Amino acid sequence: MDDNLTDHVSCKNCGFQIDHYTFCPSCGAKKITKRITFKNLTQEFSDRFLNLDNSFIRTFIHLFTKPRTVIDGYINGLRKRYINVFSYFAISLTIASLYIFILGKYKDVLFSNVFTDVNQIEASKAASDISFEYQSLISFLTIPVLALISRLVFLNYKKYNLTEHFVIHLYAYSHITMVISFITLPLLLTLKNAFLILWIQFPISIIYIAYVLKNLYEINLKRIVIKTILFLLIMSVLFVIFSIIVAIIMVKMGLIPNGETSSI
Incomplete structure (x- = not known):
């Protein structure tokens, strides 16, 4: 079975044309080109929750060390750096x-x-x-x-x-x-x-x-x-x-x- 998904033209989330993009310019979702396998599922879990650079760990640590940056930043429009x-x-x-x-x-x-x-x-x-x-x-x-x-x-x-x-x-x-x-x-x-x-x-x-x-x-x-x-x-x-x-x-x-x- 082919591990690649056939439709790479439109965003699965909002329908925007993303054939030349890695992330959707409209909603920010990542373009998915591979079928779900155990390997890429565990990789996604690792990227989201075990990687020290991911937003959850960053948010968790910074709410200890610099809560003003996280909370005041969110209130004033900072929405990508933290959860x-x-x-x-x-x-x-x-x-x-x-x-x-x-x-x-x-x-x-x-x-x-x-x-x-x-x-x-x-x-x-x-x-x-x-x-x-x-x-x-x-x-x-x-x-x-x-x-x-x-x-x-x-x-x-x-x-x-x-x-x-x-x-x-x-x-x-x-x-x-x-x-x-x-x-x-x-x-x-x-x-x-x-x-x-x-x-x-x-x-x-x-x-x-x-x-x-x-x-x-x-x-x-x-x-x-x-x-x-x-x-x-x-x-x-x-x-x-x-x-x-x-x-x-x-x-x-x-x-x-x-x-x-x-x-x-």
Whole structure:
């Protein structure tokens, strides 16, 4: 069988004439001239995910070393050098879903190491089941809330609007979610009482978000500390309101008896 594809004249994605081009001038897609084989499939995987020069690795590293270049660049039109924000979020959700799936297999052991009361264990399992089941939805709903809070915190700065704060937190949340998944999962599965590691996820996330915002707004350490405290105060109020709503919903669904809501 001929390994070459017969139609090299038009782009398979948009139909533009590309007989003399390697990449489509209209949509940027690469011209494919070979049939799919195991060799070129593994080569494509290697090029996309294992090559240190590819956009995923570059985006991942630079969100540590120079987040302003990645995020501010995207906001201002830089779209080719790094993975776009929604693709990065999709990768993050995939990794987080795998993390949640594995974590769910060991939740009985993890909760038993933390709680001794049977009712507390069952209530915690019920709460975790909901968070596991709706993890993707929770992640997507969390980002607008973070964007709104940071926009309020930086209300005296006109550099970024609310939508641009959404992009900032979409990148930052996706990045720190991947990092935490990579770091904590091996520890959770190997260390005794490793459930306590879950409690460090929140401060790590806040520190990283503060680091990103400090870089983007180019402010000093004292100012970002003040902004972070204000950020946490607003978040705490919203968290209390959200916790009350979740507790009421869980009671209405029969997941928690009425007498146990005070222990949540």
